[in-house]
Amino acid sequence: MKISRRALFASAAVLAAPGVLRAQPAPPPILFIHGNGDHAALWQTTLWRFESNGIPRDRLMAVNMPDPLSRDDDLVPQPNRSSTVEQTDRLTDFVADLRARTGAPRVALVGNSRGGNPIRDFVVHRGGAPQVSHAVLCGTPNRGTSDWPESRNREFNGKGPFLTRLNGGTTDVVPETDFLTIRSAWNDVYAQPRAIWSPTPDRPTGTDVDGPELRGATNLVLGELDHRETAYHWRAFREQFRFIVGREPGHIAVVxxxxxxxxxxxxxxxxxxxxxxxxxxxxxxxxxxxxxxxxxxxxxxxxxxxxxxxxxxxxxxxxxxxxxxxxxxxxxxxxxxxxxxxxxxxxxxxxxxxLAAAERSAGGVVVLQRPRGYFGIPRDIVLLDGRQPATLRPGVAVAAAATVQLPAAELGRPVVGVFNTERIVARAWPAAEGRISVAELTW
The missing domain is CATH 2.60.40.2190 (Immunoglobulin-like)
Structure with a gap:
């Protein structure tokens, strides 16, 4: 594994001469960018972990992209959806804001999935490298999720104009900025040789499990972590912290x-x-x-x-x-x-x-939701109201939610959701009143 030059320098900086202890340089402020359709709240546990290791909260910035969903065609305006140009423009403004707020000349950028696209565009193609010390891309589909001709202008098309431009050089990085990618060995739903995420699950995608890697970067593989866990899992946090701060975190658990x-x-x-x-x-x-x-x-x-x-x-x-x-x-x-x-x-x-149309006739609906990862069977224990949800299938983790419907006679009783060691208790409310319950997992 290639080690970041800045990580090596930071680790060595505490000792300038035998017996002389020097203060370690402060790490750069860190800006976190979420993925397609997501929001800043997904970084909540990551922020807590950085804070628990002494990074001041005012040097950590998790942002909301206003319209987080990509366009069906990146070149055609679409209501409530954003283009690649808009995403990079917003990131440029966020970087300027964080630098102005902290007085830091450079910041570190960490992105999950789609959040890595504006990072690459800003740093490598918009001249942002002098403002960015570290770039960490977690599960970003750098070679696309497919190369299908009918969706050629999609942001995530490996042969589309956006990724063709990003991937067209002899390297994917620039020397001024240290790049790290974090990917799954096999369990990222959007880095697969076949389109298991689509209505045509056997169709070849033109990419593979190594699609998130970048030429010239430190490319790290974290076993069976899923698409979101490559950003939000504690193992991913450890690698983000080591790469940016230059030392091991003192705490993995949140203080x-x-x-x-x-x-x-x-x-x-x-x-x-x-x-x-x-x-x-x-x-x-x-x-x-x-x-x-x-x-x-x-x-x-x-x-x-x-x-x-x-x-x-x-x-x-x-x-x-x-x-x-x-x-x-x-x-x-x-x-x-x-x-x-x-x-x-x-x-x-x-x-x-x-409430989905099929749920409106139920007495009550409870959704077990995992924002920071997917449910993997048999990797995970997932129980909702005492049973493993029938919609969860073995193999690559593809689902982040499971639902149970209760008859009206059972409203008001506890409904327990279990995800490995996390247990959460909810109650169902009348769907007829336009109400729904969400048991939202933290980890």
């Missing part, structure tokens, strides 16, 4: 705070998913019983969002599971059940979840 403060924004999920704020949404926060999911007392917090969509802040304890209710105009009322937040976060972004 809790006594009284975390939570905040974020409500974002749009209907008619199209965006990260644009939703005004006039009513958000309530309740403490819940960890065994039953029942509310304990009155609401800890209640607020109607303004134009900025912000719903907090609220102060909680680091051992309180919570129910967060989001009633947003034009959206299904969503009851989000979360395990205790160990640390403060200002990226607790709330995206209401719609």
């Amino acid at each position: 809790p705070e006594a009284r975390p403060v939570l905040d974020g924004i409500v974002t749009q999920s209907a008619p199209v998913v965006t990260n644009r704020p939703v005004p006039d949404a009513v958000v309530e926060v309740f403490r819940t019983d960890p065994e039953t999911g029942a509310r304990i007392g009155e609401a800890l917090h209640r607020r109607t969002t303004g134009a900025d969509g912000r719903w907090g802040p609220v102060t909680v304890a680091s051992d309180w599971p919570l129910e967060i209710v989001v009633a947003a105009p034009g959206h299904t009322t969503t009851h989000i059940y979360r395990n205790a937040f160990p640390r403060s976060s200002d990226v607790v972004h709330l995206r209401p979840r719609a």
Whole structure:
């Protein structure tokens, strides 16, 4: 494995002469960019881990791309979707903002999936290298997800204009910036020789499991991690930290705070998913019983969002599971059940979840959702209401959610979700009232 020059220099910098201890240079501020259709909240546990290792919160910046979904045709405008040019323009502004805020001459960039595309474009093709010390791409489909002629102008087409330009040189990197890629050995749904993610799962894609690698970069393979875990798993955090900071992290687990403060924004999920704020949404926060999911007392917090969509802040304890209710105009009322937040976060972004047509006739619906990874069978233990969901199939991890429907007579009882060592308890609410429950896993 190629070792970053800056990592070597940083590791050696503590000793300038025998017996003389010198302070290690401060690492650069770090900007985190999410993937296609996602939002900054996915970096929540990663931010906590960096903070737990002494990186000040004001030097960590996880951003929302306003329209996170790519266009069907990158060259044709599409409502609530973004082009590659728009993504790189926004990243350019975010880098300028972080540098101005911290006074740092250079920053580090970490991107998951689509988030790696504007990083490459900015650093290598837009002259951004003097502003970027490190670039970490996690599960980015650098050789595309397919090369099909009918979708030639898609951002993720390996033979399309965008990736052809990015991949057209003799190397994929520039000497001024250290590049690291993190990929799965076989378990990334979007780096496969056949299109298992599509309605034609046996069709050849023109890429393979090594598609996220870059020529000239440090290319790291992390076993059976899935597409999102290459960014958000604790193993990925360790490699990000070592590469950027130049030493091993002292803590892999998150160090809790006594009284975390939570905040974020409500974002749009209907008619199209965006990260644009939703005004006039009513958000309530309740403490819940960890065994039953029942509310304990009155609401800890209640607020109607303004134009900025912000719903907090609220102060909680680091051992309180919570129910967060989001009633947003034009959206299904969503009851989000979360395990205790160990640390403060200002990226607790709330995206209401719609009721599917087939779910509206149920008494109640509970969704077990894993934002920072997928469910892998038999790699993972996944149970919802005492059973492994029938929709989860063995093989490459492809699903991040599973659903159970309850008859009306069973509303109000605990519904338990299990993902390996994480256990979360929710309650079903009447679907007839336009309500849905989401048991959102933290890890």
